[in-house]
Amino acid sequence: MKKFISTIFLIITFFLPQITSLPVDAIGSVNWLLVKENQLGKEWLDLGSLKILNENELTVLTRFYENPTKDKDKGETFLYVMRINCLNKEFRDISRNGIPNLNSKWETSKNDELIESVINESCSRGI
Numbered sequence: 001m002k003k004f005i006s007t008i009f010l011i012i013t014f015f016l017p018q019i020t021s022l023p024v025d026a027i028g029s030v031n032w033l034l035v036k037e038n039q040l041g042k043e044w045l046d047l048g049s050l051k052i053l054n055e056n057e058l059t060v061l062t063r064f065y066e067n068p069t070k071d072k073d074k075g076e077t078f079l080y081v082m083r084i085n086c087l088n089k090e091f092r093d094i095s096r097n098g099i100p101n102l103n104s105k106w107e108t109s110k111n112d113e114l115i116e117s118v119i120n121e122s123c124s125r126g127i
Contacts, residue, residue, distance in 0.1 A: 029048060030046045030048055030049070030061070031046060031047040031048040032044045032045070032046055032047075032063065033045055033046075033047050033121070035114075035117040035118055035121045036113060036114050036117035036118075038113060038114065039067065040066065040067060040114065041064060041065045041066045041067045041075065041114070042064070042065045042114075043062065043063070043064050043065075043114040043115075043117060043118055044062065044063040044064075045060050045061070045062050045063075045118055045121060045122055046060065046061040046062070046063070047125065049061035049081075050122060050125060050126045051126075052126050052127060053083070055127070056085055056086055056087040056088075056127070057083060057084065057085050057086070058083075058084055058086065058122060058123070058126040058127060059081055059082065059083050059084070059094070060081070060082055060084065060118070060122045060126070061079065061080070061081055061082075062079070062080045062081075062082055062118055063077060063078070063079055063080075064077070064078045064079075064080065064114065065077050066078070078096060078097060079095075079096070079097050079098065080093045080095065080096055081093070081094050081095035082094070082118065082122075083104075084118075084119055084122055084123065085106065086119070086122075086123035086126070086127045088106075089108065089109070089116075089119055090106045090107060090108055091106070091107065091109070091115065091118075091119060092104040092105065092106055092107070
């Protein structure tokens, strides 16, 4: 039993650091494209995440950096998975920061130029 524990200890001590230091590729490397920047912040989309669902809809991973304001000293970054209907120019945030949003409703951009830019760029590349 002591020999077994010693062997396990040796494996963990000497081999584990070598294994964990090997380069690892992400499951799906991101390819961020900055689509718009304005006084509110910056909006990117990940070209590698663009998935066509049907002839009118797609999903895409987006990143929004909210600029600092008077109330907040630091800017914040949010990740969204958006489902976009290119025909109707509507979207749903189906995930925010990795948390699924199961109750999301279709909505328009409400003249938000950052969201409009994501919709237009995604639809021009995907459908």
